[in-house]
Amino acid sequence: MRNIFFFPAFLLIVATVPIRSLLTAQQACQNACSLLERYQSNATLFASDGDAYTTQQEAHWKTAWKTPTCIYSPQSIDDVVHAIKILQSTKSKFAVRGGGHSPLSAWANIDNGVLISMRAISDKVYDPATETVRVGFGCTWMEVYQFVELHSRLVVGGRASTVGMGMIMGGGLSHLSNAYGFASDNVVSYELVLANATIVMASADSHQDLFYALKAGANNYGITTHVTLRTYPLSKAWGGTLVYTNEYRDQLMEALTIYQHSGQLDTKSALLAYLGINNNTAYVSLVYLDAVRRPQAFKPFYDIPSVVDTTRFYDKFGDILAEQVDRVVPRWTFGATTFFLDNETYVDAARISQIAAERLSTVNGGTMVLMPQPISKSMIKASRERGENPMIPQDREQMWFCINIGWNFKSDDEAVGSILMDTLDQIDGITKERNLYDPFIFLNDAYHSQNVFRSYGVETLNKMQAIGKRYDPEQMFQHQVPGGFKLYSANRRTP
Numbered sequence: 001m002r003n004i005f006f007f008p009a010f011l012l013i014v015a016t017v018p019i020r021s022l023l024t025a026q027q028a029c030q031n032a033c034s035l036l037e038r039y040q041s042n043a044t045l046f047a048s049d050g051d052a053y054t055t056q057q058e059a060h061w062k063t064a065w066k067t068p069t070c071i072y073s074p075q076s077i078d079d080v081v082h083a084i085k086i087l088q089s090t091k092s093k094f095a096v097r098g099g100g101h102s103p104l105s106a107w108a109n110i111d112n113g114v115l116i117s118m119r120a121i122s123d124k125v126y127d128p129a130t131e132t133v134r135v136g137f138g139c140t141w142m143e144v145y146q147f148v149e150l151h152s153r154l155v156v157g158g159r160a161s162t163v164g165m166g167m168i169m170g171g172g173l174s175h176l177s178n179a180y181g182f183a184s185d186n187v188v189s190y191e192l193v194l195a196n197a198t199i200v201m202a203s204a205d206s207h208q209d210l211f212y213a214l215k216a217g218a219n220n221y222g223i224t225t226h227v228t229l230r231t232y233p234l235s236k237a238w239g240g241t242l243v244y245t246n247e248y249r250d251q252l253m254e255a256l257t258i259y260q261h262s263g264q265l266d267t268k269s270a271l272l273a274y275l276g277i278n279n280n281t282a283y284v285s286l287v288y289l290d291a292v293r294r295p296q297a298f299k300p301f302y303d304i305p306s307v308v309d310t311t312r313f314y315d316k317f318g319d320i321l322a323e324q325v326d327r328v329v330p331r332w333t334f335g336a337t338t339f340f341l342d343n344e345t346y347v348d349a350a351r352i353s354q355i356a357a358e359r360l361s362t363v364n365g366g367t368m369v370l371m372p373q374p375i376s377k378s379m380i381k382a383s384r385e386r387g388e389n390p391m392i393p394q395d396r397e398q399m400w401f402c403i404n405i406g407w408n409f410k411s412d413d414e415a416v417g418s419i420l421m422d423t424l425d426q427i428d429g430i431t432k433e434r435n436l437y438d439p440f441i442f443l444n445d446a447y448h449s450q451n452v453f454r455s456y457g458v459e460t461l462n463k464m465q466a467i468g469k470r471y472d473p474e475q476m477f478q479h480q481v482p483g484g485f486k487l488y489s490a491n492r493r494t495p
């Protein structure tokens with residue numbers, strides 16, 4: 001008799017808990033959206049608003065498209081404070097978007113939740129006395145470059161024009177890193193709204209713990225509204241793209257090692273290589289921060305026959321970026337690993353990827369693009385000179401190897417994820433064997449299942465978690481913001 005009663009009761013609990021919590025979750029975001037609409041109806045968009053909603057719903061990459069219950073666009077920091085109060089009281093889930101450039105699903109977009117889009121907060125003010133620029137978190141890097149150019153200055157920002165300020169929250173690798181460190185090393189202060197709706201300015205002098213964590217802590221501490229950045233003198237530039245056929249893949253990887261041994265010692269030089277595996281094309285964009293034609297630093301790349309060469313002089317640095325390859329296929333993702341400088345290993349990593357890319361033949365539109373990013377000792381030195389950063393690369397030349405995959409249809413999302421991770425695992429296999437593996441994973445190139453914060457080291461992770469508890473004691477940014485690399489999922493070790 002007992003069992004007869006026991007079983008149905010047990011099943012009832014199992015069946016109703018998820019449904020009830022889903023209903024409450026939906027109710028919570030509907031409540032938040034009605035309150036936001038009541039606060040500022042013209043800044044709150046619903047699906048019924050048609051194009052205005054769709055334009056923001058459909059962010060850059062198709063992999064990032066979601067259907068938020070509403071999209072709220074704060075116009076000022078006070079609006080962000082108000083929004084946080086509403087999200088706090090309703091317990092609604094939400095996502096925060098800067099430039100909307102992340103291809104990762106639900107990182108800066110959300111189903112059944114509120115999307116806070118920072119786009120309207122895009123004011124920019126240059127202060128000649130301190131040579132810093134204060135910018136709203138809704139800017140794209142191109143907008144910031146063009147603005148500071150008016151004052152003959154440069155910032156350490158993104159390498160593609162449409163990337164947004166969210167890049168800074170993951171450390172940020174720039175064409176100027178060789179000279180001035182990572183993007184977040186050049187932040188003077190962050191203006192942030194905390195979970196308890198308080199505004200704080202985090203800098204080297206105030207809330208130092210938070211300032212440190214924000215340099216590579218993504219969306220775990222609050223909503224960033226503005227950053228103040230160091231600027232540097234604008235110089236004329238030389239650069240452009242060399243296009244090669246893929247038959248030179250091994251030589252290009254070898255050229256990268258030579259560049260890293262010697263060329264990269266010239267801190268005015270930077271490059272961005274895209275090796276398009278499936279379509280037989282490799283692009284190497286060269287950037288030199290001075291009016292020098294064909295600088296010696298890039299010699300190994302001139303020695304390989306290119307089919308196209310767009311290199312020329314530029315009056316303004318920002319104009320070089322406009323030429324970057326972008327959004328060739330609708331769905332996109334990437335993953336990253338790190339290993340130390342070694343010619344044979346660089347060549348092998350690309351070979352392994354080329355073989356793995358054959359598996360993409362069953363994926364509609366499947367395209368693999370390798371992005372081998374040589375990290376120099378001078379980048380690491382420049383980073384350390386500018387203060388402590390949770391991202392602590394070893395003081396040794398290394399490769400931040402990023403594999404990008406593009407494809408057409410949602411039905412292939414999982415297949416692509418496993419091809420990506422299998423390929424990275426194979427590369428890690430050889431680098432571990434050769435003692436060249438480094439556990440560090442660059443946040444801005446990481447796949448969503450990669451354990452980024454754990455890769456900073458246990459001590460750093462513990463510190464970042466403690467800072468999280470200090471500034472967000474109820475862990476709003478852990479529980480109510482499901483998207484992004486989280487401080488606690490990082491406790492799980494990568495299998």
Ligand SMILES: Cc1cc2nc3c(=O)[nH]c(=O)nc-3n(C[C@H](O)[C@H](O)[C@H](O)COP(=O)(O)OP(=O)(O)OC[C@H]3O[C@@H](n4cnc5c(N)ncnc54)[C@H](O)[C@@H]3O)c2cc1C
Pocket residue numbers: 095096097098099100101102103107108118137157158159160162163164165166167168169170171172173174218219222223224225326327444445483484485
């Ligand atoms: C074509 C391409 C080029 C790229 N180039 C570079 C490069 O040169 N260097 C580099 O380092 N990375 C680069 N990236 C990676 C890029 O930095 C990340 O995708 C970055 O997150 C994009 O910033 P965003 O503002 O456009 O991001 P979004 O997609 O808007 O947001 C990304 C993440 O940041 C968080 N976030 C955004 N705004 C806020 C805020 N106001 N407060 C708190 N959290 C916030 C979001 O919640 C989300 O998790 C590139 C990516 C692509 C696709």
Ligand SMILES: *[C@@H]1O[C@H](CO)[C@@H](O)[C@H](O)[C@H]1NC(C)=O
Pocket residue numbers: 042043073075
């Ligand atoms: C909403 O209306 C106010 C007052 O007319 C205006 O200042 C604000 O810019 C508008 N916001 C949007 C997002 O259109």
Ligand SMILES: *[C@@H]1O[C@H](CO)[C@@H](O)[C@H](O)[C@H]1NC(C)=O
Pocket residue numbers: 276279281325328367369
């Ligand atoms: C190869 O891919 C790149 C970027 O991934 C794209 O710009 C280019 O048009 C493609 N070329 C061919 C020949 O398909």
Ligand SMILES: *[C@@H]1O[C@H](CO)[C@@H](O)[C@H](O)[C@H]1NC(C)=O
Pocket residue numbers: 250254343344347
């Ligand atoms: C780099 O490795 C490739 C492939 O193993 C080899 O052909 C080449 O000679 C090596 N170059 C250098 C500079 O060691």
Ligand SMILES: *[C@@H]1O[C@H](CO)[C@@H](O)[C@H](O)[C@H]1NC(C)=O
Pocket residue numbers: 194196198470471472
């Ligand atoms: C909000 O949180 C911060 C950081 O924990 C704290 O310093 C501040 O006193 C809090 N403010 C209020 C109004 O609770």
